Amino acid sequence: MAFLDEPMAEEIKADLRYLNLLANQYPTIDAASTEIINLQAILNLPKGTEHFLTDIHGEYEPFIHVLKNASGVIKRKIEDIFGISLRNCEKKTLATLIYYPEQKLEHILKEEDNIDDWYRITLYRLVEILRHVTSKYTRSKVRKALPKDFSYIIEELLHEQPEREDKEEYYDEIIQTIINIDRAKEFIIAISKLIQRLVIDRLHVLGDIYDRGPGAHIILDTLMDYHSVDIQWGNHDILWMGAAAGSEVCIANVLRIQARYANLDTIEDGYGINMLPLATFALDFYKNDTCTNFKPKFDTEKEYTMKEIQLISKMHKAIAVIQFKLEGEIIKRRPEFNMAHRMILNNIDFEKGTIDLYGKTYKLNDTNFPTIDPKNPYALTKEEKDLVDKLKSSFINSEKLQKHITFLFAKGSMYLIYNSNLLFHGCVPLNEDGTIRKIKIGNKEFKGRSLLDEFETYAREGYFHHSNPKAKLYGMDMMWYLWTGSNSPLFGKDKMTTFERYFIDDKTCHKEEKNAYYKLRDDENMCNLVLEDFGLDPSSTHIINGHVPVEKKNGESPIKAGGKLLVIDGGFSRAYQSKTGMAGYTLIYNSFGLQLVSHEPFKSIDTAIKEETDILSTMVILEKVVERKRVGDTDVGDELKKQIKDLKLLLSAYRKGLIKEKR
Structure with a gap:
């Protein structure tokens, strides 16, 4: 045939x-x-819609809202379907209902005089939106997504045609019966969540879920329940992955950052890790120290008492000093990391209160180091060793943390190639001349794709290789290197000047030089070189990154190299928003092309529900295809x-x- x-x-x-x-x-x-x-x-069929987010940094409320509104996709579908037939206030109410059905229904039930009439009108509208959303999927795929309790009814409503005379009464009777038997509330919740579920086919998270904001654990819980997601690890993620594996230096870094942003609730309440040993240690050794330079940054709305601030400051300094000591141990243990220049404690003159760095002497703004032995500055005291052991045990035995990190390994990777896009968090290390830098690991050299593959192998060994302690230790050390090393594709700078920022006022020594990749992001030839190294056709592919926030308020564009490279970190984290002048970029890739969405700061979920305020988002169409992309044009189509x-x-x-x- x-x-x-x-x-x-x-x-x-x-x-x-x-x-x-x-x-x-x-x-x-x-x-x-x-x-x-x-x-x-x-x-x-038309290709499914992909949604790209990055650098969430624990900001769970705006993250959840952007996830629920699909970066404005749901609002645009409401506009497409109802246009001028609904007032703007009705469209806003409908959108908010779809985002937060349980909470919004509570308000509506208190305010509506004729709730049955409202139910009937709303159900018709929601079914119409759902019919529109499901039009690009097979019945089989939709059927698998249907909520169990209402699957038969929803399927009947989706595929019946109420405008046909012989079906009109049947259709109306279904809607009326749902209301009569007091199931309208549950049905509206089910349909709203189904619309959220089907409007996005796949979610891509380009790293840095952790640190700064108050709810990384809430974000991970949400992602674990999401229907289709992949994650490209960021340097903050790899740090937590190393901490969960038992890396003492990664644990110290995690705790320092959480203390820096007054965010220890994530550690204690989110992951059940006991902070009492660190608090007790800090009070014992830094009792009379004001720890001025270690006062936390407040990016959350939680209020702290002066006593709480003083305690967090002492804990912050205590764990920072332990971190510097533990980093020295790795640097000595791994000379191949080429980080001897970061053995900073050796350069302190404890009598003069100065430090020699890179040929210059700086005055220290804090000279109280009660746990440092000037003759052996990297040696942990007995009390520090005991504290580190307790903290390590807590991290390893946190059931929820281990569940989240296992998920990051299962759904995550150093990079992803998906539907003609190359996704990674930070950079591909380059030389100043634009060539791809070769990095020696062991007796072999790696660059570009092979380097990222090698780093990923070590990260997985650091977490999973329990049968070989030597390999596990090297993998854990490599995870720390990925957090801070000069050739780390997740970090992308020559050094991390943590010590200098705490102890030296002269800001000239705070500078961290970015890898040449960031200077060359507007160079189309560089982008083509990287894409070819990953085995991709430069004429039909893009690079999508996060990591370095785009400073929109200073005129910087997220679109680089004529659209070849897209940087979608615009400042989800409040810590960056004064610098970027916005609250993040997201990317939508549907059957019509690529759309970049910029977001204004988000107040709160409570405000969004009560006042029906959405994130103010602006869309830029990057590429619009002449012929609509089909499933056959995608990676799924190839399979x-x-x-x-x-x-x-x-x-x-x-x-x-x-x-x-x-x-």
């Missing part, structure tokens, strides 16, 4: 073992034929084409009698 384009019998015989296994799933000619027809039809080819082989094997049907 021409449709089958039957292969030679020799080709079938070569795959006979695999085809026999496939025959268990499709035991007859009819079954194989039906699946071929089904898959071929799917190839011609489906392989399945179709295999099924055609099976069909031919049945017809040639090489495999018998199992009727």
